[in-house]
Amino acid sequence: MTDDRPLQPTTVRRSVVTVAAATLGPESPLPRFTRLRELPFPDVGPGASPEMLERIGYGRLESPLPYRVQEDYDRSLCEVELPAYELDNGVLRATVLPTLGGRVWSLYDVVRGRELLFRNPVLQPANFGLTNAWFAGGIEWNVGSTGHTTLTCRPVHAGVVAGPDGDVLRLWEWERTRDLVLQVDVSLPPGSDRLYASTRVLNPDPEDKPLYYWTNIAVPETPGTRVVTTADAAWRTEYAGALRRVPLPHPDRPDVDISHPMASTFPADYFYEVEGQRGAHIVAVEPDGAGFAQTSTRGLRGRKLFLWGSGPAGARWQEWLCGPGARYAEIQAGWCPTQLEHDRLTGGASVSWTEAFGGVDLDPAAVAGGYAEACAAARDAVHEATHPDHLDAVHERWLAEVADAAVAEQLSTGSGWGHVELELRDAPATPALPFPPVDDDSVPARHLLDGDTDGLAKSVHRLPVPPVSDRWSAVLEEAPDSEWVHLARAVNAHVRGDEARAAAQYDASLALHENPWALRGLALLAA
Structure with missing residues (x-):
């Protein structure tokens, strides 16, 4: 027309x-x-x-x-x-x-x-x-x-x-x-x-x-x-x-x-x-x-x-x-x-x-x-x-x-996970696909990568469901023990079908502080 x-x-x-x-x-x-x-x-x-x-x-x-x-x-x-x-x-x-x-x-x-x-x-x-x-x-x-x-x-x-x-x-x-x-x-x-x-x-x-x-x-x-x-x-x-x-x-x-x-x-x-x-x-x-x-x-x-x-x-x-x-x-x-x-x-x-x-x-x-x-x-x-x-x-x-042209103006942000995932890989963002940090549930993961245990402890309530990729699982294994880190390890083991490891980590999380997330995980394993 x-x-x-x-x-x-x-x-x-x-x-x-x-x-x-x-x-x-x-x-x-x-x-x-x-x-x-x-x-x-x-x-x-x-x-x-x-x-x-x-x-x-x-x-x-x-x-x-x-x-x-x-x-x-x-x-x-x-x-x-x-x-x-x-x-x-x-x-x-x-x-x-x-x-x-x-x-x-x-x-x-x-x-x-x-x-x-x-x-x-x-x-x-x-x-x-x-x-x-x-x-x-x-x-x-x-x-x-x-x-x-x-x-x-x-x-x-x-x-x-x-x-x-x-x-x-x-x-x-x-x-x-x-x-x-x-x-x-x-x-x-x-x-x-x-x-x-x-x-x-x-x-x-x-x-x-x-x-x-x-x-x-x-x-x-x-x-x-x-x-x-x-x-x-x-x-x-x-x-x-x-x-x-x-x-x-x-x-x-x-x-x-x-x-x-x-x-x-x-x-x-x-x-x-x-x-x-x-x-x-x-x-x-x-x-x-x-x-x-x-x-x-x-x-x-x-x-x-x-x-x-x-x-x-x-x-x-x-x-x-x-x-x-x-x-x-x-x-x-x-x-x-x-x-x-x-x-x-x-x-x-x-x-x-x-x-x-x-x-x-x-x-x-x-x-x-x-x-x-x-x-x-x-x-x-x-x-x-x-x-x-x-x-x-x-x-x-x-x-x-156009495909690789730089973004001239970012109008709004999505999630902060692109930024964190690039940091996990030690990879830079590109001008074509900038992934800025965002104040969302990715913040605790940033603290985890940065080794900021205080920041992690203060923000983990924002991330009740942890990342579960193989790369993140390796990071969690090396992280200092805490109620949330044990819980995150348990979720990673649970989703992979490693029930013994999941139960042990749920128990370790409960030993530090009783929490409903670990109790639920154990209940699902027992069902």
């Missing part, structure tokens, strides 16, 4: 989002030693490659540690103001929430005169995240493991980078379950009706690590919504433990076309077979032809539709998450073909890709036509708006000119 108005330089400005929200509440002080939700090894049907099966069996996260669980949210909605940043080029306006994982809460197309995303009228957490609390709406950046990221309801660092086409909003954070660094650079070139997100995941350590990444996009859902991509088969899971390859668009019966999400009765995930496609994409479109599209460079091999379905269970969840009368579906893009897989990120390496998000306008006749016709129309519209050659060039330019 063209616009004849003069080009406006892209700016990033502070803003607020007013929304009816439940109270998140404090994080739990109790370490969680198992997954919040059991994920059985899937029963994979015929057609899976050996590489896919290997990735499914690799890298499963057994516990949310060292993160604390966020489970104390309530059901009382009150109007709140959330800090936000807006990117605006006069054509498109993106609103980002830095205290909630860098979620893109809104993407408003000024020329088309419509919101492109599902902008949730409420913010109601529910137990869908790796550390419990998760909320629906917008675009989220999921790194870590199968599920919604640990960063969902936590702040991330945000800053402005001077890009060749104007301000770039950089989001970055240290993800602690994997000790990986996530960087997302969000930009709006002058005059463009595409929002670009250039993303990099970095492994700061010499050892290989599991790699999981998915971008989740909530889009409005109506009885006429259609979701299409260039695929004639998908891997489906309906949460009963099976992963099956099914034909599209009729996986079960000829009268149920799942490219219309509300035609399905039950919730399901459909992971489209698009691996190897150049210009892979996914589109959600209404009967009048008004649609939203995501496309990316080759790095993101997976595309997915999540639907709640039209049955009572999905309707109840939609009402809980969004309030009465609001419905959404999710279109997604990921590093692996499905969300049950983890790849390997070699030591010291990084991976990157660029995504483009924006509106598309399809012929209503094509939208109402056969599946192949609708898919072809969507592909043509996406590639006309963002040709694969153009997107590759955008990504290469980002790598060359």
